[in-house]
Every structure is written in C-alpha cells, then in structure tokens.
Amino acid sequence: MAGKGSMSTGSSVSDENPVVSFFDEHPINEGEILSKLKDAGKDLDHLAPEDLFPFDQDHYGALEATDALAALLGLNAASKVLDVCSGMGGTSRYLAWKYGCRVVGADLTATRVAGAVNLTAMAGLADRVSYVQADACALELRGESFDAAVGQESFLHIPDKAALLASLHRVLKPGGGLAFTDWIAFPQLSDGERRQLREGIAAQHIAGMEEYRALLNGAGFRVTHGEDLSAQWKVILRERLEMFKSLEAETVRRFGRERHEKYIGAYTFFVDLIDNGRLGGGRFHAVKL
Numbered sequence: 261m262a263g264k265g266s267m268s269t270g271s272s273v274s275d276e277n278p279v280v281s282f283f284d285e286h287p288i289n290e291g292e293i294l295s296k297l298k299d300a301g302k303d304l305d306h307l308a309p310e311d312l313f314p315f316d317q318d319h320y321g322a323l324e325a326t327d328a329l330a331a332l333l334g335l336n337a338a339s340k341v342l343d344v345c346s347g348m349g350g351t352s353r354y355l356a357w358k359y360g361c362r363v364v365g366a367d368l369t370a371t372r373v374a375g376a377v378n379l380t381a382m383a384g385l386a387d388r389v390s391y392v393q394a395d396a397c398a399l400e401l402r403g404e405s406f407d408a409a410v411g412q413e414s415f416l417h418i419p420d421k422a423a424l425l426a427s428l429h430r431v432l433k434p435g436g437g438l439a440f441t442d443w444i445a446f447p448q449l450s451d452g453e454r455r456q457l458r459e460g461i462a463a464q465h466i467a468g469m470e471e472y473r474a475l476l477n478g479a480g481f482r483v484t485h486g487e488d489l490s491a492q493w494k495v496i497l498r499e500r501l502e503m504f505k506s507l508e509a510e511t512v513r514r515f516g517r518e519r520h521e522k523y524i525g526a527y528t529f530f531v532d533l534i535d536n537g538r539l540g541g542g543r544f545h546a547v548k549l
C-alpha cells in the first residue's frame with residue numbers, strides 16, 4: 261500500500277542514533293495503524309482523514325490537545341504550519357483537515373517520515389501536507405516561510421534545545437507563533453532517573469518550566485503562555501501505558517519480546533515518575549520577536 265505523497269530527504273542520519281533506533285521500533289507505527297484500521301473494518305483504498313484519527317495521534321490528550329495548540333496559534337486556512345518532529349503525521353493531517361492549513365512535517369527518523377507520507381497519501385491530504393526528513397535543529401527550509409510551528413511530546417528527544425529554538429526562529433515569519441507541549445522535569449528528578457529515561461525512552465534532555473521560558477526568551481521569542489499539564493497527564497499516561505500493554509502481540513510479532521518488555525518497563529518507570537511528581541508536562545506558546 262504505497263502512497264504517492266511527497267517527502268524530501270535532508271541530512272543523512274545514522275541508524276546508530278539512539279533516537280532513530282528508538283522510533284524505528286516504536287509500538288505505534290505505520291503497520292500497526294493500518295492493521296487497526298483493517299480491524300475496524302475500514303477499506304484501506306478509500307480512507308478519509310478522520311478514519312485515522314483514533315489511531316494515528318502519537319501524543320497525549322488526542323485531538324483536543326492539538327486543538328489547544330491551534331487555538332493558541334490562531335490557525336486558519338491561510339496558515340502555513342511547520343509540524344516539528346512530525347512522527348507518523350497525525351498532527352499535520354489533523355491540522356490540514358480541521359483548519360485547512362498547509363503543513364510541512366519535519367522528522368529525523370526516515371521510517372517515520374516514510375510512514376507519514378504513505379498515511380497522508382492514503383488519507384487524500386498529500387496536496388496540503390508534505391514531509392521532510394531532517395534534524396529539527398538544522399532545518400534546510402526557507403527562512404521566514406512559516407506562520408506557525410507546532411510540536412507535541414518530541415522536544416525531550418532533542419538534547420540541544422537552544423539549537424532547536426534557533427532553527428525554529430529562523431524559519432518562522434516575524435510575529436509567527438510556536439506552540440508546543442513537552443515533558444517537564446521538576447527539581448526532584450535525579451541524574452540517575454534522567455539517565456534511565458535517556459536509556460529507556462531516548463529522552464535526551466528534559467527541560468523544566470522556567471528553563472523553557474529562559475530558552476525561549478534567549479532565542480528571540482516572547483512567551484505568552486506557559487501551563488503545567490502534569491495533573492492531566494497523570495491520568496492520560498496511565499491509560500496510555502495500558503494501551504501499550506494491549507499492543508503486546510503486535511509489538512512482539514514486529515520487534516520481538518525483548519523489545520516489548522524493555523519498552524513497557526521503561527514506560528512504567530516514566531509513568532511512575534509522573535505519579536510521584538518528579539516529571540510532568542507543559543504547554544507553551546511564544547511569538548517570534
């Protein structure tokens with residue numbers, strides 16, 4: 261089932277990159293989304309974008325979480341949006357479908373980009389949504405070409421947040437908005453726990469709320485919104501852990517039992533840290549000065 265969507269390849273990325281390896285064997289992937297669609301009785305040759313939404317949103321809080329970012333950004337049909345770390349493309353497809361935006365997704369992991377291209381073509385959105393395989397810290401996209409940028413549960417995988425924000429600042433138009441959600445570290449999070457999160461879930465660096473504000477200010481943004489989502493995430497992430505457990509047969513079949521057990525172990529550790537108030541989530545909106 262090959263789609264005809266558009267993808268261009270940026271810098272070459274080694275398979276040894278721990279983030280790429282992690283996402284190459286992620287329980288949510290193109291094959292898993294397609295098998296869920298089949299199980300739901302959908303005809304894969306005649307998919308509507310909304311058929312995918314129950315299965316393709318790889319962030320916390322489903323479509324409502326994306327609507328919250330869209331509201332902060334004031335998105336509409338005239339908006340050109342960059343979906344930073346676009347993964348399987350759930351966010352970009354939803355924004356194009358619901359708000360009529362044109363969207364470019366950028367993601368480091370070639371298998372995620374290929375999946376996003378395919379799913380987007382199958383959903384009939386390739387005229388409005390395209391993808392590039394690129395490191396978000398070194399985007400080769402035209403400067404000042406986007407009205408807005410969105411990111412969901414991805415920046416934790418990027419160690420150099422200053423480089424990321426400089427890259428996003430460059431491609432946004434003056435006055436353009438950046439809205440994102442991400443994991444947030446609280447002061448109790450120890451170095452050992454950070455190391456375990458790096459090894460288990462490829463969490464390269466988790467910033468704190470104030471750290472994010474300082475980084476955004478330092479990169480030439482004015483922060484207009486910073487919200488602690490930890491209480492909501494506590495509930496959502498327990499449910500998500502159960503969802504990943506329910507994918508056992510599928511994950512074991514695709515990647516082996518060891519991978520499934522390692523993932524569930526790391527995810528349980530992560531969810532426990534949220535329960536214990538050492539880790540949480542934040543939502544930000546900032547405007548390019």
Ligand SMILES: C[S@@+](CC[C@H](N)C(=O)[O-])C[C@H]1O[C@@H](n2cnc3c(N)ncnc32)[C@H](O)[C@@H]1O
Binds near residue numbers: 283318350372396397
């Ligand atoms: C949790 S997934 C994203 C999910 C997506 N935002 C969604 O809501 O469906 C995180 C993504 O970040 C991407 N990523 C991690 N580091 C990156 C980087 N430096 N540049 C671009 N993408 C990156 C990974 O390849 C992965 O696809």
